[in-house]
Amino acid sequence: TSEDLVVALSSGGGSALLPSPAPGLTLADEIAVNEALLASGAPIAAMNTIRKHVSTIKGGRLAAAAHPARVVSLVVSDIPGDNPALVASGPTVPDTGSRQDALASIAAYGMKLPASVMAHIQSPDADAPRPGDPRFAGNEVHLTASAGVSLEAAAAEAKRQGIETVILSDAIEGEAREVGGVHAAIAREVATRNRPFKKPVLILSGGETTVTLRAKGKGGRNSEFLLAFAIGIDGVECIHALAADTDGIDGSENNAGAFADGSTVARMRAAGVDAKAMLAGNNAWTAFNAVGDLFVPGPTGTNVNDLRAILVR
Template sequence: MANARNLSTSSEPLNPKTFLSSIFDAAVAAADAKLTIRGHLPQKPKGRTVVVGAGKGAAQMAVAFEKAWDGPIDGLVITRYGYSAPTERIEIVESAHPVPDEAGLMGSRRLLEKVAGLTDDDLVVALICGGGSALLPSPAPGISLADEIAVNQALLASGAPIAAMNTIRKHISTIKGGRLAAVAWPAKVVSLVVSDIPGDNLALVASGPTVPDTGSRADALAAIAAYGMKFPDAVMAHINSRAATAPDPADEKFARNEVYLIASASVSLEAAAADSRRQGIEAVILSDALEGEAREVGSVHAAIAREVATRNRPFTKPVLILSGGETTVTLRAKGKGGRNSEFLLAFAIGIDGLNGINALAADTDGIDGSESNAGAFCDGSTVARMRAVGVDAKAMLAGNNAWTAFKAVGDLFVTGPTGTNVNDLRAILVR
C-alpha cells in the first residue's frame, strides 16, 4: 500500500506489542468465515438442507452460512461456552472445552437425531473446526461420559500430537471418525472445514465427525502404549474389541460426500507475512505444521532468533519470523498455562538479556489452554523482569506454570474469542 508506514525505516519508534498484535489480527482475519464460506457453497438440493457443526468457531461459521445461503435451512451447531453468536435459523448449543460435559453429550445426541432419517434428496452441510473433539462427547456402548472425560484428561496430559489424540478419540465414539455422516446417509454431506491440524488432514479436525480416515484400532493402541496413557478399563476393553472399528473411507455411504478446506494455518501465515511486509518488515515462514513439546520448540525458535540477532543469519534483520502448527505439553505439575505460554516462556529463557527481540505466541481461537488469554508477549528483558518481582522463570517452566509467570509481569495477550481456529501463531520480531 502506498500510504503504509515503513516501520523498518520510520523515525517514529516501533511499538513491538502493537506491531505483533496487528500481525495476529491479520492472521485471524484471513480465517474469517464471512470471507471464506461464500466461495464454497454447495448446490441446493431437491429436498431439505440441514446444517450441523461443532468447534470453537462453529457459531461464527453458522452466522456466515446463514448470510450466504438464500434457501430454507435448519440445523444445530455446538460451540464452547462463551463462543456463541446470534443466528436466525441455526440453533447454537454451548458445551465445555477442553474437558467434555453433559451439555456436550446432549448436544451430540441431538446432532445425530438431526441427520437421522434423511433421504438422498436431502443435503447436510457440516461446519467443522478445531475444538470439536471435546465439544462432541458421545461414548460408545459400555463407556460412560465419566470414562470419556478421563480419556480426554489423559490425552491432554500425555504430550501426544493431535493426530494421535484424535485417532484414539474416534475409536471410543458414536459420532466421530465419520460416524455422523454415516447416520446421515443416504443424504449427501458437504463438510466445510477450518483446519487446526498440522498438515491439514481434514479427517482429524474435530476427530472427523463427517470425514472418515484410515487410522485403525492398532494405531490407537500403539499411541496409547507409546505415550504411557492410562485409561479406564471399560475404554481399553472397547478399543480392544471389534466394536471399536471405525468406518471405512471407502464405504459407499461416503461416496457422494464432499469436503472443502475453507481456512488453514498456511493461509493465515501468508496473510500475517503480507501484513508485516506492508508495514515495512520482511517476513519469513518457518512452517505451518510444527509439532513437538512446546518448551523444546520454544528453545529451537530462541536459537534461531539469537542467530539472527547476533550474526544476521540465516535471515537478515529486521525480520519477522513466523511459524504455525500445534505443539504439545506433557504435564509435570498442576500449574496454569497452555502450549503457547509454555513455548514462549522457554523462548524467553533462551533469549534472556538480548536486545532487539520481541515475540508473541498465541492460539488463533483466543484461548491458550484453559485460562482467558490467547497467549503472551516476551522480549529479552522478560526473565529479568520476572526475577525482579520474585518469579523464577525456569522454576515456572518446570512446573507448567507459564501463565502465572507472564501474568506477574503484565505480558499476557488477551483477545477474547476470535470466532475461528487455525491453530497457533508464533511471531518473532528481530530488529
C-alpha cells in the same frame, strides 16, 4: 434420502464439544479420556485417533448415519498438515487410523484410561468406517481456513508495513518448551549473526505443540513455548515475540498466550519469579502474569491452531 443434502461445519474444538460415547461407555469415560490425552504430551493426530474409537459420531460415523444423503463438509483446520479426517476427529470423513493405531498411541504415551474404554478400543466394535466405504461416495470436503492461511495473511500485513517476513512452517509439532528453545536459537542467530535471515525480519510459524504435564501449574502450550523462548533470548534486546492460540484460549486460564522480549526474564527476576523454575513446574501463566505480559483477547470464535510471531530488529 438420496435427495437430501447435509452441510456439515467442522472446526478445531469439535472433538471436545461433540461427545457421544460409544455403547457401553459414559460421558464420564469420554471426559477421563480427554483429560488423559491433554496431559499425555501426545500430538493432536494421535489424540484424535484415540477419540475416534470411543465415539458414535467421530471417525466418519456422523456422515455414515446421514447416508444416503449427500454430505458436504466445510472444514476450518487446526491440524498440522490439514488432514480433514483429523479435524474435530473427522465426524464426516472416514477414518484413516485404526484402533491398532489408537492402542499403539495409548501405550507409547503411557496413558491410563478407564478399563471400560480400553476394553472397547480392543474390540472390533470400535472400528470406524474406512476410506472407500460406499456410504461416502459423492460426499465433498472443502478446507475453508487453516494455519497456513492465517500465517500468509499475517505475512502480507507485515510486508504491507515494510517488514520482511519468513514463514518457517504451518505444521510445527513437538514439546512446547523444546520448540520454544529452537525458535530462540534461530532468533539469536539472526540477532547476532544476521543469518539465516537478515534483520529486520518477522519470523512466523504455526502448528500445534504439546505439553507433558510435570506439575500442576497454570499455563498452556503457547505460554510454555514462550517462557522457554524468553529464557533462550535472555538479554538480547532486539528480539520481540508473541505466541498465541488463535481461538483465544491457550490452556488452563483465560489468556491466548503471551508477549516476550530480551528483558522478560530479567523483569521476572525483579518481580521475584524464577523463570526456569516456573517452566519446570508448567507454570508459565504465573510467570507472565507477574510481569503483565499475558495476551488476553478473549475467545475469537475460530481456531486455526497456534500463531508465533518473532520480530528481530
